[in-house]
Amino acid sequence: MGVADISLLSQIKGRLTWLDARQSVVAQNVANSDTPGYVARDLRAPTDFAAALRDGGGLRMVQTSAAHMPIGGPNGAPLARFISEKAPDSETTLDGNSVVVEEQMLKMAESRGDYDAAIGLYTKSMAMITLAAKVPGR
Numbered sequence: 474m475g476v477a478d479i480s481l482l483s484q485i486k487g488r489l490t491w492l493d494a495r496q497s498v499v500a501q502n503v504a505n506s507d508t509p510g511y512v513a514r515d516l517r518a519p520t521d522f523a524a525a526l527r528d529g530g531g532l533r534m535v536q537t538s539a540a541h542m543p544i545g546g547p548n549g550a551p552l553a554r555f556i557s558e559k560a561p562d563s564e565t566t567l568d569g570n571s572v573v574v575e576e577q578m579l580k581m582a583e584s585r586g587d588y589d590a591a592i593g594l595y596t597k598s599m600a601m602i603t604l605a606a607k608v609p610g611r
Contacts, residue, residue, distance in 0.1 A: 476599075476602065479598075479602075481598060482595065482598060482599075485591050485594055485595045485598070486595075488587070488591050489588065489591050489592070489595075491516065491518065492584050492587055492588045492591065493588075494516055495515070495516045495580075495584050496581065496584050496585075496588075498514050498515060498516055499515075499577050499580050499581050499584065500581075501514070502514060502572050502577050503572070503574060503577050503578075503581075505570075505572060506570065506572040506574050506577075507570070508570060509568035509569055509570060510568065510569040510570065511569075511570050511571070511572060512559045512569075512570075512571050513559070513571050513572045513573075513576075513577070514559055515580070
């Protein structure tokens with residue numbers, strides 16, 4: 474069993490991956506803050522980051538009837554790992570832009586705090602694993 478097989482560490486890795494993707498979406502919102510008609514976007518947080526990391530996860534959905542909704546995106550294409558969806562901020566300007574830079578900065582600061590917390594948890598977990606694997610008396 475390797476370090477990568479520990480579920481806590483894979484969940485932290487999934488969380489960090491999601492936070493990185495969210496920072497990219499928020500940065501794109503800020504970059505388009507003056508673009509007419511641009512609507513702010515945000516990522517939905519997956520509830521299980523370990524499953525978000527794996528392609529398909531441990532259990533796969535099966536379409537058992539033709540009446541069921543198709544699996545995946547349009548034409549059976551696989552869905553993206555994280556879905557960016559429209560999340561307009563509280564204001565919309567006359568040109569249709571809904572990005573409020575102050576709200577985007579709050580989202581960015583929130584993501585940064587979550588990222589720092591996840592890195593701290595990962596560092597502490599690795600320190601505990603190193604301590605547990607250490608030869609006694611050395």
